Amino acid sequence: MASIIEKRQSLHQCLARKEEENQVLRSQNTQLQALANLGSATCMIAHEINNLLTPLANYAALAVQNPDDKKLAEKALDKTVRNCLRASKIMQSMLALANGQRQERENARVKALVEEVFTCLCRDFGKDGIRVEIQIDDGLQISCIPVQIQQVLMNLVLNARDAMLPGGGLLRVSAAADTDHIDIAVRDSGHGITPENLKNIFRPFFTTKTGKDRPADSASGSGVGLAFCRRVVGAHGGEITVQSQPDQGSTFTVRLPRGRPRDDA
Numbered sequence: 217m218a219s220i221i222e223k224r225q226s227l228h229q230c231l232a233r234k235e236e237e238n239q240v241l242r243s244q245n246t247q248l249q250a251l252a253n254l255g256s257a258t259c260m261i262a263h264e265i266n267n268l269l270t271p272l273a274n275y276a277a278l279a280v281q282n283p284d285d286k287k288l289a290e291k292a293l294d295k296t297v298r299n300c301l302r303a304s305k306i307m308q309s310m311l312a313l314a315n316g317q318r319q320e321r322e323n324a325r326v327k328a329l330v331e332e333v334f335t336c337l338c339r340d341f342g343k344d345g346i347r348v349e350i351q352i353d354d355g356l357q358i359s360c361i362p363v364q365i366q367q368v369l370m371n372l373v374l375n376a377r378d379a380m381l382p383g384g385g386l387l388r389v390s391a392a393a394d395t396d397h398i399d400i401a402v403r404d405s406g407h408g409i410t411p412e413n414l415k416n417i418f419r420p421f422f423t424t425k426t427g428k429d430r431p432a433d434s435a436s437g438s439g440v441g442l443a444f445c446r447r448v449v450g451a452h453g454g455e456i457t458v459q460s461q462p463d464q465g466s467t468f469t470v471r472l473p474r475g476r477p478r479d480d481a
């Protein structure tokens with residue numbers, strides 16, 4: 217007789233134990249998730265700082281090698297300082313993104329953002345046989361955290377360049393607007409992407425740039441760039457899409473909210 221009551225009690229105890237275990241596992245899972253987020257944010261920050269360090273070193277070297285050309289040396293040092301400030305800004309703003317802090321958005325001119333990316337890169341695309349075309353109306357503005365969107369564009373431009381080496385080609389950055397959004401398209405005439413790889417390119421650490429394909433002077437080959445782009449664009453309430461076929465080049469399109477007209481003045 218007692219056995220039914222005992223069995224019931226033992227079942228209840230068992231259930232309570234399992235619930236406790238479940239609770240512990242859930243809390244461990246939350247901690248691990250937080251660590252994983254921190255890990256990927258750290259990799260992304262390191263990747264972006266690396267993207268800025270290469271041109272920074274190039275500008276500084278230019279100044280050192282041309283001490284008699286005062287104008288050139290001054291200009292190169294000015295760029296060095298500006299890139300240092302950008303690196304510090306991107307670090308702060310990526311940490312804020314990882315912490316889930318709200319950051320103030322600004323209205324930014326798309327054309328100026330894109331032009332600044334090419335200035336920052338200190339890279340003569342012409343030397344690699346790459347023609348650059350920028351087709352963006354002066355008035356177009358997006359609502360964004362400018363330093364973050366510039367890093368997104370920098371990643372897309374560097375990937376486009378990698379895809380066109382060593383033969384060269386055409387890199388076109390254009391923008392189109394509808395009522396609420398602006399689409400910024402980065403198009404290259406490079407080697408394109410296979411349908412199989414296309415499914416994976418936004419995954420953190422996915423890269424096809426290994427061994428000899430890896431450009432020696434860049435952060436390419438870590439597979440973090442597009443994951444960073446997707447995270448930043450997503451945090452802006454936008455989206456990033458891609459169209460590509462092998463040997464037909466690639467177009468990456470970043471859709472972002474349009475700058476509010478009342479701020480246009």
Ligand SMILES: Nc1ncnc2c1ncn2[C@@H]1O[C@H](COP(=O)(O)OP(=O)(O)O)[C@@H](O)[C@H]1O
Nearest residue numbers: 375376379417423424436437438439440441442
């Ligand atoms: N414009 C492009 N043309 C061809 N393949 C590209 C392009 N952009 C990205 N990819 C592919 O997506 C992969 C991931 O890109 P990314 O996350 O920037 O990492 P990484 O550049 O370090 O490899 C690249 O290794 C490449 O295979």
Ligand SMILES: [Mg+2]
Nearest residue numbers: 375436441442
């Ligand atoms: Mg990349």
